[in-house]
Amino acid sequence: MNANNVYTPSEALIEEVITLSRNVNLYTVKTKEEIKWLPGQFFMVSVFGFGEAPISVTSSAREPLKFCIKKVGHVTGAIHGLRAGDTIGIRGPYGNAFPLDVARGRDVVIIAGGLGIAPLRPLIHEFMENGKDYARVFLLSGSKTPADVIYSEECALWEKRGIRVTLTVDCPDDSWDVCTGLVTAHLDKVEADFQNAASYICGPEVMIEAAMKAVSARGIPEERIITTLEAHMKCGVGKCGHCYMGPKYICTDGPVFSYKELRRLAERFGKGHGPQDDPMWGY
Numbered sequence: 001m002n003a004n005n006v007y008t009p010s011e012a013l014i015e016e017v018i019t020l021s022r023n024v025n026l027y028t029v030k031t032k033e034e035i036k037w038l039p040g041q042f043f044m045v046s047v048f049g050f051g052e053a054p055i056s057v058t059s060s061a062r063e064p065l066k067f068c069i070k071k072v073g074h075v076t077g078a079i080h081g082l083r084a085g086d087t088i089g090i091r092g093p094y095g096n097a098f099p100l101d102v103a104r105g106r107d108v109v110i111i112a113g114g115l116g117i118a119p120l121r122p123l124i125h126e127f128m129e130n131g132k133d134y135a136r137v138f139l140l141s142g143s144k145t146p147a148d149v150i151y152s153e154e155c156a157l158w159e160k161r162g163i164r165v166t167l168t169v170d171c172p173d174d175s176w177d178v179c180t181g182l183v184t185a186h187l188d189k190v191e192a193d194f195q196n197a198a199s200y201i202c203g204p205e206v207m208i209e210a211a212m213k214a215v216s217a218r219g220i221p222e223e224r225i226i227t228t229l230e231a232h233m234k235c236g237v238g239k240c241g242h243c244y245m246g247p248k249y250i251c252t253d254g255p256v257f258s259y260k261e262l263r264r265l266a267e268r269f270g271k272g273h274g275p276q277d278d279p280m281w282g283y
């Protein structure tokens with residue numbers, strides 16, 4: 001990254017844009033310098049003249065840098081207007097990473113809601129590439145409708161490489177012949193050794209809370225239930241105070257937290273976390 005000023009983005013060339021769903025695109029970008037990242041980290045991604053947005057890395061360390069971006073507003077809308085050959089600004093990687101030690105030798109239960117699969121994807125690659133370090137890996141991935149499902153083709157490849165995948169939608173249509181209902185409704189089918197397992201969860205706030213409670217009720221200890229949070233961010237580096245949650249900054253202390261940490265913070269400081277009226281915990 002730019003050595004002189006932490007806020008100055010580096011230019012990155014968009015090499016490829018793939019449409020994953022009606023409002024989600026996958027961007028492969030090339031940077032001038034070599035950049036390394038860990039599963040769970042994010043970059044501040046900018047479009048010149050529009051601003052910056054925090055975006056998780058969705059690629060594994062063996063792949064080029066990729067971002068999976070949902071069009072929701074000003075910056076993400078501008079990014080969706082870009083094509084291969086255009087440039088974006090990036091700075092990072094920022095934030096902590098998914099802890100892997102909690103899962104070594106254990107069954108792993110990954111629960112994704114909607115776009116929450118994006119930051120979990122590099123973690124899934126870690127489990128596939130170093131399968132001998134982990135026991136069985138279960139993935140429950142839920143979306144609102146079939147038109148919102150992303151990475152479905154990859155799910156088929158992950159299944160071939162040993163990941164036990166359950167895809168579900170809340171509202172099926174005639175084309176959908178897989179599972180329906182909330183992701184948490186399918187936990188009973190997961191034959192994990194829950195007492196001895198670890199879980200990684202990402203999705204909308206309400207889904208994160210329900211999933212953390214559901215795997216906790218099945219016996220996974222709170223310190224082995226891991227999630228990644230969202231917040232409004234400006235600086236991404238612990239300076240502006242936009243992302244605070246009690247005494248923690250989501251950009252530097254997170255975005256990855258254990259259920260144990262979150263429960264302690266909620267007990268001491270309440271669930272709302274900052275200058276915003278609406279605390280945001282998820283994708």
Ligand SMILES: Cc1cc2nc3c(=O)[nH]c(=O)nc-3n(C[C@H](O)[C@H](O)[C@H](O)COP(=O)(O)OP(=O)(O)OC[C@H]3O[C@@H](n4cnc5c(N)ncnc54)[C@H](O)[C@@H]3O)c2cc1C
Pocket residue numbers: 042052053054055056057068069070071072073074075076077115118119229230231232233255280
């Ligand atoms: C650590 C982290 C990782 C993220 N990873 C991804 C990712 O991989 N892919 C992706 O598409 N998005 C990701 N997001 C969310 C993304 O940063 C927001 O969608 C983006 O900042 C919205 O900017 P905008 O200018 O397009 O929207 P705006 O025009 O600013 O706002 C549009 C709407 O989105 C809401 N919004 C704005 N910022 C956020 C935010 N940070 N979180 C939730 N809602 C927000 C606003 O309240 C408003 O309702 C991540 C957020 C964080 C904090």
Ligand code: FES
Pocket residue numbers: 232233234235236237238239240241242243244249250251252
């Ligand atoms: S975004 Fe500025 S302190 Fe976290």
